[in-house]
Amino acid sequence: MLSQRHDALDMGVLTYQPVPADSFGTDGFFAAWALPPDTETALLTRNIVFVADVSSSMEGTRMQQLKVSLQTFLQNLRLGDNFNIVTFSTNVQRFSPDVVPVNAVNIAAASKFVREQTALGLTSISAAMDAALHMSYPDSTANIIVFLTDGLASWGVLNENAIIDTVVKNNMNATVRIYPIGVGPEPSKSFLHKLSTRNGGFTTYISQDDSIAVLVEDHLRRISMPFMTSLTLDYGTLEASDVLPRTLPDLTLGSRVMQFGRYLAGGLQPVTLAGKIRQRRFSLSKNVFFGDTALNHRAVARLWARFKINALLGEIATLGERKELVDAVINLSMRYGILTKYTALYADPNDPKNPTDVADDNSEPRPIEAANIQLTPNPVSDYAAIDLRLPLRTSATSLKVSLIDGLGRVVLLLHDAPSYGGDVTIAWSLADANLSSLPNGMYYVMVQLGEQVVSVPCTIIR
Numbered sequence: 001m002l003s004q005r006h007d008a009l010d011m012g013v014l015t016y017q018p019v020p021a022d023s024f025g026t027d028g029f030f031a032a033w034a035l036p037p038d039t040e041t042a043l044l045t046r047n048i049v050f051v052a053d054v055s056s057s058m059e060g061t062r063m064q065q066l067k068v069s070l071q072t073f074l075q076n077l078r079l080g081d082n083f084n085i086v087t088f089s090t091n092v093q094r095f096s097p098d099v100v101p102v103n104a105v106n107i108a109a110a111s112k113f114v115r116e117q118t119a120l121g122l123t124s125i126s127a128a129m130d131a132a133l134h135m136s137y138p139d140s141t142a143n144i145i146v147f148l149t150d151g152l153a154s155w156g157v158l159n160e161n162a163i164i165d166t167v168v169k170n171n172m173n174a175t176v177r178i179y180p181i182g183v184g185p186e187p188s189k190s191f192l193h194k195l196s197t198r199n200g201g202f203t204t205y206i207s208q209d210d211s212i213a214v215l216v217e218d219h220l221r222r223i224s225m226p227f228m229t230s231l232t233l234d235y236g237t238l239e240a241s242d243v244l245p246r247t248l249p250d251l252t253l254g255s256r257v258m259q260f261g262r263y264l265a266g267g268l269q270p271v272t273l274a275g276k277i278r279q280r281r282f283s284l285s286k287n288v289f290f291g292d293t294a295l296n297h298r299a300v301a302r303l304w305a306r307f308k309i310n311a312l313l314g315e316i317a318t319l320g321e322r323k324e325l326v327d328a329v330i331n332l333s334m335r336y337g338i339l340t341k342y343t344a345l346y347a348d349p350n351d352p353k354n355p356t357d358v359a360d361d362n363s364e365p366r367p368i369e370a371a372n373i374q375l376t377p378n379p380v381s382d383y384a385a386i387d388l389r390l391p392l393r394t395s396a397t398s399l400k401v402s403l404i405d406g407l408g409r410v411v412l413l414l415h416d417a418p419s420y421g422g423d424v425t426i427a428w429s430l431a432d433a434n435l436s437s438l439p440n441g442m443y444y445v446m447v448q449l450g451e452q453v454v455s456v457p458c459t460i461i462r
Contacts, residue, residue, distance in 0.1 A: 009284040010035040010441050011271060015263075015291055016300040023335060027241065027262040028291065029301045032233060033442045034257045034273045035459065036284060046142045047082045047099050049132045052117075053149040053183075055089040059119040062150060062183060065212035069148075070114040072217045077102045084135060085110055088128035089121030090155050098135050125149065126157035126166065133170040142227075143176040146220065147195070150183035160191040168198050177201045177250075181219060183212060193314070200250055205376055215385075218377050227252055229276045233259050236269040238290060244307050248275075256379055256442065256459040260304040266291025299444075299455050305336035313340070375445055379459035383429045386414070386445055390421040397450040401426055403435075404444040404455065411438065419449065430460065 011034045018024040050073050052066055070085060077083055082099040083106075086092060095113045100106045129147070137143035157163050167178070178199035180192040183206045196203045206215050231248035243261035251257060257273060269290060274283040312329050319325070326342055333343040374387045386401060399419035403411040412435060415426045430438065438460060446455040 009286050011286040013288050014297050014300050016298055029304050031260050031300050031303050045080045047137050048144040049084045051086045051128050051132045051147045054087045054117050054119050055121050055123045057151050063119045067114055068213040069216035074107050074110055086132050088124050092127045092131050122155035123151050124155040125153040126163045129167050137176050145178045148181040151186045164194050214383050231275040234272040238269045239264040260307045302336050305332050386426040388424040392421040400448040402446045404446045
């Protein structure tokens with residue numbers, strides 16, 4: 001196994017230069033990523049509160065895994081940390097009224113508190129977050145709430161925007177970073193996304209009940225690293241436009257920094273990543289070539305479009321279904337072949353087929369872009385799971401899932417078997433003999449169902 005540390009800036013770019021048949025315009029597309037060195041290895045002293053859903057829907061494997069996760073959380077606390085555990089269903093239970101210091105007595109008592117938990121009742125998210133935020137969070141430590149749920153609010157305050165507004169009000173100046181973990185298909189992704197982004201965190205999703213403990217442990221390790229804040233990527237003299245996200249989020253050290261955009265003319269450019277770590281400014285540069293024909297991937301155009309669609313859907317979730325926003329989503333969806341809820345039943349008025357013809361035409365399967373493809377965790381440092389929800393087919397079709405490097409080469413074939421579609425989960429580990437010496441950096445997980453191909457970016461760090 002390679003060292004888990006990397007001491008130099010890793011940076012790269014994938015590009016795509018459209019051809020007339022694309023109808024994408026003439027500007028190129030780019031997906032740029034940067035992974036700064038992790039020489040700042042000293043972990044932060046933490047005030048950390050774990051808020052866990054123990055409502056009735058957590059019964060069975062989920063509850064068992066949650067208890068393992070909480071015990072792992074306790075085992076990984078360090079002297080100097082302060083902690084608490086809040087569990088919630090219809091009512092809220094606190095291990096302690098306020099955070100307590102890490103010592104043998106408190107850890108033993110908290111372990112007993114975890115063992116006694118039972119899955120029972122409804123889901124009172126607002127009350128749980130209120131309890132967690134009304135604890136002591138000094139400015140001298142990393143203040144963290146890890147919030148795990150498998151469902152929607154079903155007791156107390158039910159309106160998601162009202163819950164988030166109250167959380168933001170109670171979390172003055174966003175001094176507490178909130179990291180939601182969504183389990184299974186039930187949680188509202190828009191709610192968890194807004195909860196994390198408005199409170200300085202990020203969201204992790206877990207689809208398999210039996211992987212909760214492993215992924216929560218990895219999640220806790222990541223959020224204990226120092227933060228990179230005030231991040232910017234500068235592209236030299238590159239005439240970049242429509243760059244997303246416009247404002248880079250705060251990230252834990254060891255996380256990838258990624259932006260998508262368009263550009264007029266390529267060439268070698270000094271790309272600079274700047275920001276702060278522990279309030280100390282840093283600036284790192286590397287020459288990157290835009291327009292390398294060996295890295296010309298059409299998927300980059302769709303990655304950019306998908307990111308822009310997701311940004312628009314976020315605006316719709318906040319502002320409502322305003323015509324201008326919905327029209328923009330439909331336009332991008334149709335041009336780039338990306339299925340959304342606004343185009344699933346959309347009939348193009350210029351299509352020569354009438355609506356009846358469209359409804360009766362079952363000769364072609366739904367495009368693979370309609371599939372739900374999720375890689376967790378990402379970045380990958382040890383174990384990961386690829387969860388696929390594929391279009392159903394009447395006959396078995398070859399399903400291949402591969403790990404691809406930045407040059408388009410297959411690093412490892414992760415799955416190769418006939419499939420009728422539906423839900424497929426593929427687990428893999430960097431401890432695999434074929435991956436143990438794989439360098440850190442950006443890769444792609446490529447899913448091929450018959451003749452259709454789609455990919456998702458994947459960052460590997462150790």
